[in-house]
């Protein structure tokens with residue numbers, strides 16, 4: 003794990019957006035298409051907007067959420083909506099956004115359908131993760147029903163899982179997320195910095211972010 007501590011959140015945002023843009027550019031030099039996997043949550047929004055300004059051949063980029071709350075694509079809690087409003091609509095309009103939700107299916111059926119779509123995209127070219135203070139990433143929540151299945155090396159590309167608050171979700175499995183050559187993590191604030199230190203002493207089951215530790219590049223600011 004490599005930790006980069008920035009003087010402030012603006013510097014973090016600009017540096018991370020540049021790293022992601024550079025990684026996408028390199029991927030596009032070797033593949034017809036690049037696959038970018040992005041987190042939900044509030045932290046990454048400034049980085050999405052900064053990335054949208056990157057001069058990339060977005061028409062050759064597929065963007066997929068690392069996880070999804072089981073809500074319609076126009077719902078305020080939708081991660082696909084978050085990515086559409088803050089990346090696609092902000093300058094990356096040519097990119098393909100591959101959603102995980104399906105209006106007519108329940109999370110179990112929907113995860114199976116999404117696994118087929120995401121499986122056809124793999125391997126990921128660039129992965130950006132977020133992390134909660136409980137050291138979850140994507141929707142890989144410690145203690146969650148479905149976590150063991152989601153962390154299994156033979157797991158499908160997308161699996162259903164239930165968040166600690168009972169919210170039904172689907173998430174890319176650890177195995178699918180690990181197809182990325184490296185993972186960027188964007189965290190801010192001392193509480194998440196302390197959680198990162200705690201994770202270093204724990205197992206992936208106790209702290210799912212640990213599953214990505216080997217190639218993890220953490221961009222941090224207070």
Ligand SMILES: O=C(O)[C@H](O)[C@@H](O)[C@H](O)[C@H](O)COP(=O)(O)O
Nearest residue numbers: 041042043044045132133139140
């Ligand atoms: O769907 C989600 O909520 C995200 O994928 C999740 O893994 C997020 O990255 C963390 O919960 C951090 O969220 P914040 O950035 O809002 O703290």
